[in-house]
Amino acid sequence: MNFSMIIYVLGWVLKLEAGIMILPIICALIYQEFWAVQALAVSAVLALVIGTLVTIKGPKRTDYYAREGFVICALSWIVMSLIGALPFYLTGTIPSYIDAVFEIVSGFTTTGASILAEVEHLGKGLLFWRSFSHWVGGMGVLVLVLTILPLGGGYNMMIMKAESPGPDVSKIVPRVADTAKALYKIYAALTLFWIILFLLSGMSIYDSICIAFGSAGTGGFAVRNSGMADYSMLSQFLIAVSMIMFGVNFNVYYLMQKRKFHDAFQCEEARVYLGIVAFSTFFFAFNIVKMYGGDFLYALHHSFFTVGAIITTTGYATLDFATWPQASQMLLLFLMFTGACAGSTGGGFKISRLIIMVKEIGKELLVLVHPEAVKHIRLEHKSLEHSVVRSVNCYLIMYVVIYMVSVFLIAWADDFDFTTNFSAVAATFNNIGPGLAAVGPTCNFSAYSDFSKIVLTFDMLAGRLEILPMLLLFLPRTWRKSN
DSSP: OOHHHHHHHHHHHHHHHHHHTHHHHHHHHHTTOHHHHHHHHHHHHHHHHHHHHHHSSOOSOOOOOHHHHHHHHHHHHHHHHHHHTHHHHHHTSSOOHHHHHHHHHHHHTTOOOOSOSOSGGGHHHHHHHHHHHHHHHHHOHHHHHHHHOOOOTTTHHHHHHHHSOSSOOOOSSSSHHHHHHHHHHHHHHHHHHHHHHHHHTTOOHHHHHHHHHHHHTTOOOOSSTTTTTTSOHHHHHHHHHHHHHHTSOHHHHHHHHTTOHHHHHTOHHHHHHHHHHHHHHHHHHHHHHHHHOOOHHHHHHHHHHHHHHHHTTOOOOSSOGGGSOHHHHHHHHHHHHHOSOTTSSOOSSOHHHHHHHHHHHHHHHHHHHOTTOOOOOEETTEEOOHHHHHHHHHHHHHHHHHHHHHHHHHHHHSOOOHHHHHHHHHHHHTTOOOOSGGGSTTOOSTTSOHHHHHHHHHHHHHHHTTSHHHHHTTOGGGGSOOO
16 A cells, blocks of 8 residues: 555645635635635635645655555545535534535535525635535546646556546546546536526526536535525526536547547437436426426426436425425436436436446346347447446445445434435435435435434445445555555
């Protein structure tokens, strides 16, 4: 284990965090919230001092492998969250440090779950920091670090694989640092595009920026107590489109940028993803009108927004979908688990894994009927190696085990009803935000005990980092020196 290299990268992560805190400090200054400026500045200076101290002297060995890459990934998100929670705690807007950590982990992991009953009392500066954490965490903290800290030797891929969502990650350009830069250019350009569209739809510049951060990172933190309900139907429609757009694999946008439109539109995962969005939207609209009556176009509008918010794991809400018919709530739970595409900013199980599992079932059924048949599982017109299929199966097992253990632990600590506990874990582990029942879109997670909040915080980190980096921290062999 190359401990010096781990500490060195963590130092750069803290220096990066100090740098990104400049934007919320400027925002707080604009709105003359000097109490927020002080807390943000203290947190930024602390991060900068610690980061500088541990990076003054470079590591003796810069080589690291999968084990170090996964450890760096997990510890970076934990350390960044511990510092990022300080502005909320120092200002007293969130008096409990555990609550503050829960809130900022929810931000960085783009979950959007909150312990706040009223968000507006945070003030503009801290609300900006809260929303900006979505944007930073959406593409990945370490992907951003790799754009400014090329370590060379091909080792960066170990970090990128640990942090990137989906069953597999590959370089879209020869060098990993260039891949990170290409992704961030697309990410920043799309974010700017939606900020402009939101402005044109009638939203204020502050709301446009914060909502664009949440849509781009598929996070879901609102800047108003009413959530998305107060915005115009045009603004709501644009927000829904933006969420769905950021749920697509960014490789598609890279191919479009390179004018490889045929390859971009042939993406199997994206087609399945958009098909699920279309089917779910119309199902919800018809089901709502059938059960409760009302205007179909109105139901279609809010169904489209809700599908975009849930399948991309953004979590914005225009109404309380926890009051929808039971069939619709069951489909919502399915969308919570499904998630968006691999290589997007969305969370969940990922469409690509779902496709692989369905194809694997088809393969097993075929082999039962025709034992001599040889069939390969293909995705995106390529045959998948057995290791990829095996990793999907292993991921499913880990996913189910962690999910069940988490539900048991919070049920043991807090005796809430099954729907509340089950959907609370679904909302945090899949990085969605709102759940159902007592943690629905009009409620929050404040009623849970500190123990449950720690469990749910772990779930948010494990869900965002694809489980393995967080589990490796608890494996004693991880920390042994290599022979």
